[in-house]
Structures are given as structure tokens and as C-alpha cells.
Amino acid sequence: MRETTAYSGSVLPRTYESQNCSVARALEVVGDRWTLLILRSAFEGVRRFDDFQEALGIARNVLTDRLTRLCDEGLFRRVRYQERPDRYEYRLTRKGVELWPAVMSLLLWGDRHYAPKGPPVVVAHRGCDGALTDRFVCDSCGAPLGPNDVEARPGPGA
Known part of the structure; x- marks a missing residue:
């Protein structure tokens, strides 16, 4: 099932599988406001979940979703920096730095x-x-x- 987002009374697709276009494919990964702001913060040196949340004022569930997606897409890697409780940093990969x-x-x-x-x-x-x-x-x-x-x-x- 295709995921959609409501915007100005119309429904826009979140995926562009019908388009053979590199811009459309890239937008599937980074074409969201929060994703670009997370990337901007990472380029400014932010690495930890709480620091992203504080810098951006983003809801924790939205941040979790975006960071998970960025890790799944290979733009970030999750690196544990503390045990008991486990805590992680989100570090840009080469693919992420290329943005x-x-x-x-x-x-x-x-x-x-x-x-x-x-x-x-x-x-x-x-x-x-x-x-x-x-x-x-x-x-x-x-x-x-x-x-x-x-x-x-x-x-x-x-």
C-alpha cells in the first residue's frame, strides 16, 4: 500500500515508483522538512538523540522515525557510546556526508x-x-x- 500525506486539501504520494527520475528517488529519502534539518544539525556536529531533539524542537517519535529511516538508508550509522542504559550516537556515513x-x-x-x-x-x-x-x-x-x-x-x- 502506498503511503500518502495530506497537503492543501489534496493527497500527494510519498513514493515515486512510477517515475524513473533520480531527483524523485532522492526525495523519497531526504524530501521531508525534518530530515533536511536533522542533516543540517549533523553537519553542525550534533550526534546524540537528545541533542537533535533539543536543537530542533522535534517530537521524539518523529525524530526516532527519521533517524531510523536515515540509518536504514545508510546516511547515518548508530554507534553505542554508553552501556546500561544503552545510548547511541548517530554519525554521518560517507553517503550522508555526500549530501x-x-x-x-x-x-x-x-x-x-x-x-x-x-x-x-x-x-x-x-x-x-x-x-x-x-x-x-x-x-x-x-x-x-x-x-x-x-x-x-x-x-x-x-
């Missing part, structure tokens, strides 16, 4: 179009404090940047 350019592109696009007071968060190069550009290089020194080269800092629109 960094997509998440950063959305962030930069949102900054251009929906941040009238300036970006709420600036993604800064750890090496020289320059800003990430839409070409994924530092605007100051020109170095190519990846998720391990940057940190999120409060911006002028914070």
Missing part, C-alpha cells in the same frame, strides 16, 4: 532569498574565517571547502 553540498546550496539560496536582515548562520572556513561560497570555496583564500573545513557561526540575521 553536504546540497544542504549548503539550500542554505545559501535561503540566505539570498529569505534572509532580509542577513544570514542567520555564516558557514566560515576554519583556516582563515572566510565565508563559504556557492562554488564551495572560501571567499577569502580561495581554498576548496568541505564539511570538515568549516564551522557554523551566528550571522548578522541571527
Whole structure:
């Protein structure tokens, strides 16, 4: 049975098996608001369930569902960091890290179009404090940047 979600009085499918399209297939995995925000938080260094919950204000059952799905899809791996009781961290896999350019592109696009007071968060190069550009290089020194080269800092629109 196909899962559906109500939206504006119509019913939209949550799966796109009738479409031979990589965008549609990717949306089946990451095309949900909470999923993208969980990924954003993971790129900011969040790893533990309670920290995701606190950072996002997401309901625990929704977070459990999304983290389970992200683990099942191979974007995160669950790593135990404590016994009695068992507690786990959620660490990005290589497949998950590969989404960094997509998440950063959305962030930069949102900054251009929906941040009238300036970006709420600036993604800064750890090496020289320059800003990430839409070409994924530092605007100051020109170095190519990846998720391990940057940190999120409060911006002028914070």
C-alpha cells in the first residue's frame, strides 16, 4: 500500500515508483522538512538523540522515525557510546556526508532569498574565517571547502 500525506486539501504520494527520475528517488529519502534539518544539525556536529531533539524542537517519535529511516538508508550509522542504559550516537556515513553540498546550496539560496536582515548562520572556513561560497570555496583564500573545513557561526540575521 502506498503511503500518502495530506497537503492543501489534496493527497500527494510519498513514493515515486512510477517515475524513473533520480531527483524523485532522492526525495523519497531526504524530501521531508525534518530530515533536511536533522542533516543540517549533523553537519553542525550534533550526534546524540537528545541533542537533535533539543536543537530542533522535534517530537521524539518523529525524530526516532527519521533517524531510523536515515540509518536504514545508510546516511547515518548508530554507534553505542554508553552501556546500561544503552545510548547511541548517530554519525554521518560517507553517503550522508555526500549530501553536504546540497544542504549548503539550500542554505545559501535561503540566505539570498529569505534572509532580509542577513544570514542567520555564516558557514566560515576554519583556516582563515572566510565565508563559504556557492562554488564551495572560501571567499577569502580561495581554498576548496568541505564539511570538515568549516564551522557554523551566528550571522548578522541571527
